[in-house]
Amino acid sequence: MGLTPVHFFSHGSTMMLGEESSSADYWRKCGDEALAHGIRGVVIMGAHWDCYGDQIQVSTNPNPDKSPVAYVHPSKYVDYKLNPDLATARRCVDLLAKEGFNVSGNDTFGWIHDVYLILIRMFPNGCPPTSIISLNARYDPHYHMKVGAALRRLRAENYLLIGTGGAVHNLYRNRWAPMLRFRDNFAMDTPPEGWALGFRQAVEDVILKSSGPRLRRAMTRLMKHPEYRDAHATDDHFMAAMFVAGAVGDWEDEGSPAVLGAETWELTNMCNSQFTIGTWGSKLG
Numbered sequence: 001m002g003l004t005p006v007h008f009f010s011h012g013s014t015m016m017l018g019e020e021s022s023s024a025d026y027w028r029k030c031g032d033e034a035l036a037h038g039i040r041g042v043v044i045m046g047a048h049w050d051c052y053g054d055q056i057q058v059s060t061n062p063n064p065d066k067s068p069v070a071y072v073h074p075s076k077y078v079d080y081k082l083n084p085d086l087a088t089a090r091r092c093v094d095l096l097a098k099e100g101f102n103v104s105g106n107d108t109f110g111w112i113h114d115v116y117l118i119l120i121r122m123f124p125n126g127c128p129p130t131s132i133i134s135l136n137a138r139y140d141p142h143y144h145m146k147v148g149a150a151l152r153r154l155r156a157e158n159y160l161l162i163g164t165g166g167a168v169h170n171l172y173r174n175r176w177a178p179m180l181r182f183r184d185n186f187a188m189d190t191p192p193e194g195w196a197l198g199f200r201q202a203v204e205d206v207i208l209k210s211s212g213p214r215l216r217r218a219m220t221r222l223m224k225h226p227e228y229r230d231a232h233a234t235d236d237h238f239m240a241a242m243f244v245a246g247a248v249g250d251w252e253d254e255g256s257p258a259v260l261g262a263e264t265w266e267l268t269n270m271c272n273s274q275f276t277i278g279t280w281g282s283k284l285g
Contacts, residue, residue: 003155003252004039006206007277008244009118010166010237011047011262012272014069015185015239017117018076024121026262029276037280039160041085041129043092043151045144046114046164047237050135056096056147058089059132060105069113071183080120082111084130092131092151099150106134118164128160132217133243139235141220141242148246155278161247163240167203168196168231168272174267185266192269199231200271203241204260207275212254215277219245248277256282 009023016023017146034042049122064082068074089105111132119127124191133151136143148161155161173196178187192200202225206218219241222228232238246273248256264272 002281003278004158004160005276005280005282006155006244006248007162008241008275008277009162009164010045010169010272010274011114011117011164012166012266012270013185014113014117015071015179015267016264016272017069017113017120018072019185021264022262023264023272023274027118027121028124030276033280034160035123038158038255039128040158040239041088041131042119042160042162043088043131043154044115044118044162044164044241045134045135045147045243046112047135047240048112048114049109049132050137050236052137053115056101056107056136057101057134057136058092058103058111058136059084060086060089060107061109062086066116067110067112071179073163076253077116077120079153080116081127082116083127085131088129092133092174095150095153096147099146101111101150109186114164118162135236135239137213139239142183144207144239144242145216145220145246145249148243149250152247152250155247161244162194162245164241166176166237166270168200168269168271169237170231170233172229172233175269179267186264188265188268190268192265192271195227195230198270199225199227200273202227203273207277208258211256211258212251213249216245216249217267225271244277253278
């Protein structure tokens with residue numbers, strides 16, 4: 001069967017659930033491809049759930065609620081039925097524990113828009129079995145890369161691994177007035193600022209021009225980029241990229257093709273880049 005591709009998706013603001021965009025079209029395309037290839041389920045790391053100390057958790061809630069989202073009509077998400085994959089969640093706990101993580105299940109966690117926004121857009125006709133992996137609040141890039149590496153073997157079992165965070169995601173430096181006044185999150189009365197354009201380009205260069213272990217090293221170096229802190233006031237939305245690099249950064253992944261499938265700018269300075277690394281049926285070794 002080979003290995004499934006891995007996605008790094010920038011989920012953007014909550015309005016990416018309610019408004020049409022090229023990113024939404026790409027998410028749907030990736031979901032259709034996953035269903036056509038008969039995926040067993042989705043394993044996803046978002047940006048809005050993290051654990052203190054050295055902990056990491058996996059959602060084991062059999063009936064999770066959805067956290068409400070702003071500026072999106074409830075009809076867009078309230079009736080979408082979530083599909084937690086408890087068996088695979090326990091498998092993820094076991095795989096992470098074998099790699100030395102302080103990991104446990106969480107049977108009360110409610111799903112947040114960073115995850116179900118992507119699932120609704122990818123799979124509008126029904127949520128596939130899904131397991132959610134938390135972040136760790138120390139935001140150590142190597143820690144989250146190791147999480148992806150520990151779960152990489154699931155790609156060979158036809159699971160789709162996704163990291164949903166942000167390429168450029170600094171809420172403090174967005175321009176909110178058009179959305180607050182006119183509900184227009186795509187308004188661009190000025191171009192993005194130089195720091196946003198610069199870091200956006202750095203992320204694209206790393207993902208499209210690196211593979212295997214070189215991708216892992218290059219992704220961690222991005223956190224030392226001179227414009228990183230402008231692009232990410234907090235580290236949470238970049239940990240999903242580290243998870244992805246871990247899942248697709250083995251020696252066997254050397255030479256894996258990567259594509260920038262879509263890109264949507266929001267709130268002037270937030271860049272929602274959508275990347276896919278690897279192809280369906282990629283050969284092992």
